[in-house]
Amino acid sequence: TQVRGPIFKAAQAPMVSGSKKASQCNVSLKKQRSRSILSSFFCCFRDYNVEGPPASSPSVLPPLVEENGGLQKPPAKYLLPEVTVLDYGKKCVVIDLDETLVHSSFKPISNADFIVPVEIDGTIHQVYVLKRPHVDEFLQRMGQLFECVLFTASLAKYADPVADLLDRWGVFRARLFRESCVFHRGNYVKDLSRLGRELSKVIIVDNSPASYIFHPENAVPVQSWFDDMTDTELLDLIPFFEGLSREDDVYSMLHRLCNR
Numbered sequence: 540t541q542v543r544g545p546i547f548k549a550a551q552a553p554m555v556s557g558s559k560k561a562s563q564c565n566v567s568l569k570k571q572r573s574r575s576i577l578s579s580f581f582c583c584f585r586d587y588n589v590e591g592p593p594a595s596s597p598s599v600l601p602p603l604v605e606e607n608g609g610l611q612k613p614p615a616k617y618l619l620p621e622v623t624v625l626d627y628g629k630k631c632v633v634i635d636l637d638e639t640l641v642h643s644s645f646k647p648i649s650n651a652d653f654i655v656p657v658e659i660d661g662t663i664h665q666v667y668v669l670k671r672p673h674v675d676e677f678l679q680r681m682g683q684l685f686e687c688v689l690f691t692a693s694l695a696k697y698a699d700p701v702a703d704l705l706d707r708w709g710v711f712r713a714r715l716f717r718e719s720c721v722f723h724r725g726n727y728v729k730d731l732s733r734l735g736r737e738l739s740k741v742i743i744v745d746n747s748p749a750s751y752i753f754h755p756e757n758a759v760p761v762q763s764w765f766d767d768m769t770d771t772e773l774l775d776l777i778p779f780f781e782g783l784s785r786e787d788d789v790y791s792m793l794h795r796l797c798n799r
Contacts (some may be wrong), residue, residue: 546657546666548637548692548717548727548747617735618719619688619712626686626712630784631736633729634681634711635745636691636698638763640773641705642669643697648766653704657697668701671764677773682710684784688734690715690743692727692750721753728752739788744776756790 619631637643643655648667655666681687687710691698695716702714720727726749731741743751746763759779762772779796786792 546659546694546697547643548635548750618715618733619735622686622736623712629684629686630740630742630789631688631734632681632685632780633688633690633731633734633741633743633745635743635747635750636689636701637693638746638765639744639761640671640674640678641701642671642765643667643701653701655697655700655704657700666697666701668704669766670705671773672768672770673774674705677777678706678710679708680777681780682708684780685742686736687711688713688715690719690729692717692720692729720750723752726750726752730754731757739790742783742789742793756793759793759796 622629634640641652644667645664646667647665648669650669651667652670653668655668656663657666658664678687689698689702689706689711691714693716695714695718698716699714702711715729717727719729719733721730721733722728729743729745729750731738731743731751731754734741738754738757741754741757742759743754743757744759744761745751746761748755748758748760751758759776761776762770764770764772783789783792
């Protein structure tokens with residue numbers, strides 16, 4: 540049934556020609572594919588055949604691009620605060636939530652790790668959340684190696700309490716939600732140039748190529764996850780990120796990943 544105000548991000552849609560580079564990266568990391576249609580609460584990434592905004596000076600905050608081609612008023616500052624002393628010298632890893640770290644559903648899940656109440660149109664709904672296997676180990680190691688940021692196209696009223704339960708170690712230095720995305724040609728895009736970090740030291744981990752269409756060269760794609768409890772992708776990625784943390788910039792290693 541259709542309900543106003545979808546709170547989750549969308550399930551991954553089929554790829555089209557506009558995301559060839561992202562598709563190549565996906566092939567490198569993904570051992571298998573799983574498909575699922577999520578409820579109509581999920582905002583749909585309808586069009587992968589999109590072009591990123593023109594390159595601009597790194598010292599100038601680029602304008603937001605609206606679906607109709609007009610420009611939104613740019614925010615007064617970057618999305619992230621200044622780097623803390625604790626994270627100085629570390630690369631920044633932007634990590635997605637839904638179908639990357641967890642899977643959430645309005646339908647009851649018998650083995651749910653969390654049940655989060657979310658208010659929609661004055662009614663409280665229970666959201667059932669499954670944690671991806673090895674997510675705890677993955678997050679703890681990532682927090683040791685990188686400045687970690689949660690960036691999701693979901694609404695904060697759902698994603699924030701999920702992050703509270705998921706991140707028991709304070710790995711995420713910041714949390715960014717749908718309002719921090721750029722709505723570009725029907726997609727909620729995570730524009731990494733708006734973070735306030737040097738792009739050569741930024742990595743995005745996401746199951747949806749549409750979310751990083753502006754910066755595919757910064758992406759480590761992951762397989763969409765729903766309920767396979769034998770999945771080991773997050774565990775398998777740890778050695779890769781340990782190596783990446785020692786690189787001067789992210790592009791050389793990610794380029795090798797996408798072309799192997």
